[in-house]
Amino acid sequence: MNKFFLLFFCMCLVGCSSSPTITTITKENKQEQTKPRDLQVVALGDSLTEGVGDEKGGYVTLIKQYLENRDDVNKVFVSNFGKRGLRSTQLADVMLNNESVIQQADLIFITIGGNDVMKVVRSHFLSLTYDLFVKEQQAFASRLDEQLQLLRHINKDAYIVLVGLYNPFSSVFPNISETDKIMHIWNEGSKEVISRYDRALFVPIADLFEGRDNVLCDDQFHPNALGYEQIAQRIYEYLQKRSEWIKGE
Structure with a gap:
């Protein structure tokens, strides 16, 4: 005992x-x-990334502010290569011309595709059909895949965020009644392409602009300050649901 x-x-x-x-x-x-870290952010793409329609720099500037308000982030350094009018056929050149900066990126944001849709409109203005947009979407998806492969070759670790398209086109070509369906097909195609890649995310924004003139600037095409705020909030909302982008896993 x-x-x-x-x-x-x-x-x-x-x-x-x-x-x-x-x-x-x-x-x-x-x-x-929980030790705060610095983040290198690269933004690629068209006028949405450039921030056309907002004097303060659009969604990229807002995302920077959101990230720097986090306890686990110290400073955010942004390189914005957005260019008004950029199409998917030109994106690879932008990446290659800024390869050294992209190599250091932790987060990469991309907006692309809107000008590809507009190219269909301009090229076939008098003979627009639904099938034309579907055919071009398939070609666009193939180009997007090639560009993501190139991006992964340049930087294999960065977290990639591809922002979807919204539909401002009803006021541009009202004779095409299927504009919402067209944009849906383009977004679904982009979502499918980026789903093939690790550490990558598709963020839909089409619903943020449905029936809302108050989120577009005077040209009724680009977002205004409120529109960009909606985009930035949606992107950050999706990032908050994931942890691998900040932990580097």
Whole structure:
């Protein structure tokens, strides 16, 4: 009986002496995980990335502010290569011309495709059909895949965020009644392409602009400040649902 009591007492001592060590390690690990870090952000694409329609710089500027308000982020350094009128056929050149900057990126934002749709409109203005848009969407999806491959070759670790298209086109070509369906097909195609890549995310924004003139600037095509705020909030909302982009996993 005495031996049993002695053994039980010794086990209790061992257990008590080891607990503080375990607690200390856990706290140290937690502190290491929450240590603020700097982020290198690259923005690629068309006028939405450039911020046309908003004097303050559009969604990219707002995303920078959202990220810097996080406890786990110190400073955010942004390189914005957005260019008004850019089509998917021109995106590869932008990446190659800025390869050294893209190599250092932690986060990469892309808006592309709107000008590809407009090219169909301009090229076939008098003979627009639904089938023309479907055919061009398939070609666009193929180009997007090639460009994402190039982007991954330049930077294999960055988290890529592809922002979808919205539909401002009903006021541009009202004779095409299927504009919403056309944009849906383009967005679904882009979503499918980027789903093939790790550490990549598609963010839909079409619903943010449905039936809302108050989110477009005077040209009724580009977002205004409120429109860009809606885009930035949606992007950040999707990022918050994931952790691998900030942890580098």
